Amino acid sequence: MSTTPRERARAQTLADITRIGREHLAADGAAALSLRAVARDLGVVSSAVYRYVKSRDELLTLLVVDAYTELGDEVEAAVAAVDGPVEKFLALGRTVRTWGRRVPSSYALLFGSPVPGYHAPAEQTTGPGTRVIVQLVRIFDEADRSGLLESRASSVSLGPLHDDFTEVRNEMGTPLSDDALARGVLVWASLFGAVSFDVFDQYGSETFGARDVLFEHQLACLVELAGFH
Amino acid sequence: MSTTPRERARAQTLADITRIGREHLAADGAAALSLRAVARDLGVVSSAVYRYVKSRDELLTLLVVDAYTELGDEVEAAVAAVDGPVEKFLALGRTVRTWGRRVPSSYALLFGSPVPGYHAPAEQTTGPGTRVIVQLVRIFDEADRSGLLESRASSVSLGPLHDDFTEVRNEMGTPLSDDALARGVLVWASLFGAVSFDVFDQYGSETFGARDVLFEHQLACLVELAGFH
């Protein structure tokens, strides 16, 4: 673990590149992200960046991982800080929204339109990319174990999805029923729908003044939808 | 209403530009949309496009309006074709999803990340942009009038939003309560959250095989969340 000065300098430069990349992401969006512009801000000739990053796509991957990691850290911390499934769910939801509003361009990179021509390499992004949903599953799990998860059958048969859900149970190490998992998926999608509408300003900029209140109400409804009590 | 040949030719060219623009949107995304590329495909020198469109942003606006119009047309037709709030809601949801999956790039333009540096001019996009939510409000309205809308109070007070909701009631010409409207907003956001996850492939490409079944289940849950019965 002894780091040489060179290694430290290298790590520092890579961190600088990521930071500058994030700034450009915020200013111009992912599609306009440019290695040359990053090099300029780094105070270095454009070809020098290739010592650190193989291509523009690799820089994007760096930013994707960075964003997932930041969000994952914050969500895990917030969830760990409170007790009980309902409180943990509220903490998760609030953290996602707060993070999204603080760094909308990173939020857009992860949850908005796909970047044309770019595909995140699964090996690097899957881990950090699943931290939020892992937390959500754990919350459902805890609610279930404590007998706080209402069981409700849907009018639509989930039979065709049973094998897929079994796969999910194995990957996530949870014994939740198909029905509970399906509800979890909807709660997950709904939460991000509500946050996206807020972050991307789909309501119209002047429709709702008290966005915080609206979101709290939505979270309360989602708790119901989840079936916690 | 008599159209001269020149006017007809002009309208045709403008339609061609829109069509080609859509193709480029699909291929490269909104941020990479280029007047020069459209001109090339139109078989015309780049400056010629400026006879039809004042700038790149105006072309984007054209595409936004075009997309909203197509979606609005399809949703209205689907909703009109069936009876009762539940059926109408299901038709609305299915149509949004089907449209989104058919033209994901147009879906992304309207409901994905904002295009950096571009702001849709309200005068042109507000009308077509509200057609889906207008339909949704009407469905809630009809359910309410038929006594099919369960009234449920939320644990979060909507007081701070009362004036905003009154504004919405005036604009949309509906007598729905704050609570019903708030639930409508959440259903709206949740629906688009579910569709976005599907269209943008947030589930992971191989997690769910039977996406149709999953979505039908989600719609059924949203009917519950809406409070229809």
Added chain:
DNA sequence: TGTACATCAGTGAACGCGCGTTCACTGATGTAC
């Protein structure tokens, strides 16, 4: 401890490319008398 060599960060020029927008122009189509 000193020297020879290897590693590596960063340079600068070049490749070939695409972009939005302006402007003076040509030539065909339409219109007024």
Added chain:
DNA sequence: TGTACATCAGTGAACGCGCGTTCACTGATGTAC
């Protein structure tokens, strides 16, 4: 019906700009003997 003029679509050149990526290079920092 014919002529003079106005309108308008499309041309081609130019402006100034930015991009990703490669490559041979310099010079400083590290390492092995």
